[in-house]
Amino acid sequence: MHEKSKVTRRVFCRNAATITGVAMAAGVIPIREALAQQKLSKADMKYQDTPKDGQQCDACVYWQPPKACGLVAGDIAPSGWCAAFNKKK
Ligand code: SF4
Known part of the structure; x- marks a missing residue:
């Protein structure tokens, strides 16, 4: 069985x-x-259209110009931010 x-x-x-x-x-x-x-939702990742503590999307490893992200769904602002921010090396 x-x-x-x-x-x-x-x-x-x-x-x-x-x-x-x-x-x-x-x-x-x-x-x-x-x-x-x-991809993850903006709400789940606490996404915001403004930088946080000097961190913003266009400095993140997941940033995909001109307005996308490899992790978070939807239009993403270069000056945005979310909880998954990971600074480019
Ligand atoms: S901060 Fe978040 S939304 Fe912005 S590029 Fe990085 S993972 Fe994507």
Whole structure:
């Protein structure tokens, strides 16, 4: 019984990944939208459009000019800030 449930879970996960891939390839789920959904929300990251303590987005490793971020979804201001700020080296 236990071994059977492992196989069932494995098969379920494989099928779920396949269905997602097929849906993306078929355009049912636009790739850009699927990737955007993987980003964090501004609210969750306490994003603000102004710098904080001298830190701002265009000095962060996640900054993607002209107005995006690799971690946080949506338009991001170069002078913005969020809790994930990580200064470029
Ligand atoms: S501070 Fe936050 S929102 Fe701004 S670039 Fe860095 S991770 Fe993105």
